[in-house]
Amino acid sequence: MISVEEAxxxxxAEIPTLPTIHVPLPEALxxxxxxxxxxxxxxxxxxxxxxxxxxxxxxxxxxHAAQPPRLRVTGSVAAGYVADHAVxxxxxxxxxxxAPVPPGADTVIQVELTxxxxxxxxxxxxxxxxxxxxxxxxxxxDMQRGQLILPRGTEIGAWEIGVLAxxxxxxxxxxxxxxxxxxxxxxxxxxxxxxxxxxxIRNSNSYLLEAAVQRAGALPxxxxxxxxxxxxxxEKFSQALNADLILTSGGVSVGDFDLVKNIMSEQGEVNxxxxxxxxxxxxxxxxxxxxxxxxxxxxxxxxxxxxxxFGRPVLRKLQGHTHLLKPQxxxxxxxxxxxxxxxxxxxxxxxxxxxxxxxxxxxxNQGSHMMTSLLQANALLIVPEGxxxxxxxETLKAIMLDWxxxxx
Amino acid sequence: MISVEEAxxxxxAEIPTLPTIHVPLPEALxxxxxxxxxxxxxxxxxxxxxxxxxxxxxxxxxxHAAQPPRLRVTGSVAAGYVADHAVxxxxxxxxxxxAPVPPGADTVIQVELTxxxxxxxxxxxxxxxxxxxxxxxxxxxDMQRGQLILPRGTEIGAWEIGVLAxxxxxxxxxxxxxxxxxxxxxxxxxxxxxxxxxxxIRNSNSYLLEAAVQRAGALPxxxxxxxxxxxxxxEKFSQALNADLILTSGGVSVGDFDLVKNIMSEQGEVNxxxxxxxxxxxxxxxxxxxxxxxxxxxxxxxxxxxxxxFGRPVLRKLQGHTHLLKPQxxxxxxxxxxxxxxxxxxxxxxxxxxxxxxxxxxxxNQGSHMMTSLLQANALLIVPEGxxxxxxxETLKAIMLDWxxxxx
Numbered sequence: 083m084i085s086v087e088e089a090x091x092x093x094x095a096e097i098p099t100l101p102t103i104h105v106p107l108p109e110a111l112x113x114x115x116x117x118x119x120x121x122x123x124x125x126x127x128x129x130x131x132x133x134x135x136x137x138x139x140x141x142x143x144x145x146h147a148a149q150p151p152r153l154r155v156t157g158s159v160a161a162g163y164v165a166d167h168a169v170x171x172x173x174x175x176x177x178x179x180x181a182p183v184p185p186g187a188d189t190v191i192q193v194e195l196t197x198x199x200x201x202x203x204x205x206x207x208x209x210x211x212x213x214x215x216x217x218x219x220x221x222x223x224d225m226q227r228g229q230l231i232l233p234r235g236t237e238i239g240a241w242e243i244g245v246l247a248x249x250x251x252x253x254x255x256x257x258x259x260x261x262x263x264x265x266x267x268x269x270x271x272x273x274x275x276x277x278x279x280x281x282x283i284r285n286s287n288s289y290l291l292e293a294a295v296q297r298a299g300a301l302p303x304x305x306x307x308x309x310x311x312x313x314x315x316x317e318k319f320s321q322a323l324n325a326d327l328i329l330t331s332g333g334v335s336v337g338d339f340d341l342v343k344n345i346m347s348e349q350g351e352v353n354x355x356x357x358x359x360x361x362x363x364x365x366x367x368x369x370x371x372x373x374x375x376x377x378x379x380x381x382x383x384x385x386x387x388x389x390x391x392f393g394r395p396v397l398r399k400l401q402g403h404t405h406l407l408k409p410q411x412x413x414x415x416x417x418x419x420x421x422x423x424x425x426x427x428x429x430x431x432x433x434x435x436x437x438x439x440x441x442x443x444x445x446x447n448q449g450s451h452m453m454t455s456l457l458q459a460n461a462l463l464i465v466p467e468g469x470x471x472x473x474x475x476e477t478l479k480a481i482m483l484d485w486x487x488x489x490x
Numbered sequence: 491m492i493s494v495e496e497a498x499x500x501x502x503a504e505i506p507t508l509p510t511i512h513v514p515l516p517e518a519l520x521x522x523x524x525x526x527x528x529x530x531x532x533x534x535x536x537x538x539x540x541x542x543x544x545x546x547x548x549x550x551x552x553x554h555a556a557q558p559p560r561l562r563v564t565g566s567v568a569a570g571y572v573a574d575h576a577v578x579x580x581x582x583x584x585x586x587x588x589a590p591v592p593p594g595a596d597t598v599i600q601v602e603l604t605x606x607x608x609x610x611x612x613x614x615x616x617x618x619x620x621x622x623x624x625x626x627x628x629x630x631x632d633m634q635r636g637q638l639i640l641p642r643g644t645e646i647g648a649w650e651i652g653v654l655a656x657x658x659x660x661x662x663x664x665x666x667x668x669x670x671x672x673x674x675x676x677x678x679x680x681x682x683x684x685x686x687x688x689x690x691i692r693n694s695n696s697y698l699l700e701a702a703v704q705r706a707g708a709l710p711x712x713x714x715x716x717x718x719x720x721x722x723x724x725e726k727f728s729q730a731l732n733a734d735l736i737l738t739s740g741g742v743s744v745g746d747f748d749l750v751k752n753i754m755s756e757q758g759e760v761n762x763x764x765x766x767x768x769x770x771x772x773x774x775x776x777x778x779x780x781x782x783x784x785x786x787x788x789x790x791x792x793x794x795x796x797x798x799x800f801g802r803p804v805l806r807k808l809q810g811h812t813h814l815l816k817p818q819x820x821x822x823x824x825x826x827x828x829x830x831x832x833x834x835x836x837x838x839x840x841x842x843x844x845x846x847x848x849x850x851x852x853x854x855n856q857g858s859h860m861m862t863s864l865l866q867a868n869a870l871l872i873v874p875e876g877x878x879x880x881x882x883x884e885t886l887k888a889i890m891l892d893w894x895x896x897x898x
Contacts, residue, residue, distance in 0.1 A: 111701045162678030164689045182689045241864035244698030252683035270570030275660035281572045281590045290652030293519045456649035
């Protein structure tokens with residue numbers, strides 16, 4: 083048996099990063115920047131006012147003989163427009179938030195610190211002395227032309243979209259999304275809209291994996307369920323040749339080994355491994371032609387957990403991410419783990435932040451057929467190899483499944 | 491000025507939850523269950539084997555005279571099929587993982603604990619005594635017919651999709667996604683693919699908000715930018731009458747107040763508020779006709795932060811979520827906050843988990859025009875009202891923006 087770390091390292095060593103494509107800005111959400119973003123302009127592009135008020139020369143705000151200075155208002159400048167004349171000594175211009183500071187003026191006083199005769203007033207009294215640069219946002223204060231703003235490898239969230247829009251990146255170079263072919267296997271598997279028949283179960287894995295692939299930012303394609311025949315598997319794999327990854331569930335345990343191994347070997351090469359973990363001991367990895375294939379176990383829980391540990395990092399590497407793994411924290415396990423597993427045990431649990439530390443409760447019976455053990459779980463507790471019982475109140479590492487990878 | 495909490499409470503009081511629709515299972519990802527999911531069948535549906543091995547009567551595994559019992563193998567049962575005869579005393583059947591346990595057998599021994607003559611062997615020797623029920627997963631052990639599996643209000647993640655598939659829910663009752671009309675305002679705003687012109691800035695807010703709306707699981711529609719005229723605003727609002735929410739940016743500060751207020755008042759009712767916060771003091775809320783309108787400030791940072799504090803909870807309520815707010819934790823602020831704000835200050839920061847506690851670093855100049863202060867931020871530090879300087883090493887509450895709401 084090999085360790086989880088060794089299996090993951092062997093898999094990732096075979097996974098490339100996908101090519102760069104250009105997509106319209108709104109489609110870049112969630113993808114990874116494939117080039118550095120360097121500002122081509124100063125942002126803000128011009129000195130502008132942070133307030134509604136009056137633009138003036140700071141020296142004209144100085145109070146003489148206890149009288150507020152009174153200035154002649156020569157016009158106004160709104161956001162989106164530029165002044166058609168300069169501010170001269172003894173004069174001021176009305177200015178709105180975001181409007182360019184007119185030439186001549188070196189400061190802005192907010193309207194609340196003035197007295198004036200209304201919106202069209204041709205005079206203003208300055209009630210407080212102001213320094214040069216007051217309420218002025220200088221050109222380039224936020225981003226300077228030539229500055230590296232977002233490095234290659236940045237995951238594009240909503241706020242990065244805003245920055246890219248500001249810089250005029252209507253089209254964005256990103257690592258392309260992975261296309262993932264998803265294949266269920268097994269004569270026992272029927273479609274989800276079918277009534278149960280003796281000996282049959284519904285195809286939950288394909289739907290679970292489809293959703294998990296989507297959550298990883300990739301593009302799933304369900305190929306349905308292959309029967310346990312060479313012909314059926316061969317036919318299904320032939321539909322997956324354009325994929326960037328094939329995900330299978332089932333067909334990797336002892337009893338199914340030979341059939342799937344044969345069909346895979348004839349079209350590529352595949353390793354079947356026994357990984358020192360529970361759930362999910364049997365995992366396959368290899369290629370069908372040139373397409374990487376990750377074969378997950380058929381038990382729904384094993385399939386879900388091995389996808390998180392192996393499938394999601396694979397998709398993140400394909401899609402250009404630099405952080406591949408979920409963060410881990412230490413948690414106090416309130417209810418302990420009574421089930422003994424000689425292999426490393428990934429226990430589904432619900433972790434909360436409580437009184438300054440993380441506490442976990444497990445989600446009940448941890449059998450690999452217990453789908454309900456997935457419900458409400460937001461973490462995997464790691465019980466080390468060796469079969470220890472974890473007493474209530476003991477501490478374990480937890481993989482935080484609903485935190486982003488880059489929190490680590 | 492009103493507090494953030496008061497503004498949010500007033501807004502949410504006016505927000506309904508959208509109607510229930512039925513969607514195909516794969517489209518339910520990220521949505522909220524609108525009805526309880528009760529199992530209509532036992533899962534697993536039948537007693538089945540947890541291992542590849544042999545089904546037998548447990549009494550036949552008892553060792554007599556130090557000789558392993560030898561049983562006649564009468565056939566085999568694979569996953570997806572049912573045995574065509576029963577297991578009699580003195581006999582066994584080959585059985586695969588997931589296959590129904592044949593009648594007569596009360597236990598399964600894994601293949602590794604037997605000796606036999608190969609895959610077609612008609613005999614098997616039992617090398618270890620086994621208890622009744624060994625390696626058998628009883629019908630209903632995971633879910634029982636009639637049991638509440640997922641309560642109404644559950645957010646549907648990948649694992650819930652798997653459970654729904656198992657139960658045969660090919661169509662799922664969910665609260666419908668919100669349609670959100672997004673409107674930029676201001677004569678200074680040009681499209682993102684345009685070269686900059688004197689006095690103009692690009693329309694970053696609409697794209698940022700579009701992405702943030704998507705991240706909240708809703709359906710954004712950008713309406714472009716309204717000029718600062720009654721006609722332009724009226725025309726844009728007329729396109730938003732089918733929306734569940736109108737989000738505007740800009741047009742809510744002192745200078746723009748009257749124009750937007752007039753057009754809004756003629757078509758509905760709108761409150762403009764000064765909220766005791768920085769960034770984002772001016773926020774509007776009301777209705778255009780029957781459609782709720784949330785008016786965010788025009789500064790990109792203010793727009794981004796007020797969306798997180800007000801817009802996202804509104805969308806979550808519309809879409810049936812029960813947890814509306816992001817979790818908060820206490821963090822040590824490594825670099826402190828030197829900028830004094832009399833209003834409550836939401837400081838962008840990057841929070842990591844380090845040596846057993848959370849540490850934060852702020853993202854630099856916190857001016858509301860500093861879009862770069864959004865980059866790499868994963869949290870908002872809450873500096874209370876009153877203008878305190880936060881010294882390096884002091885503790886603050888942080889809103890964890892990239893944790894899910896239900897972690898709280």
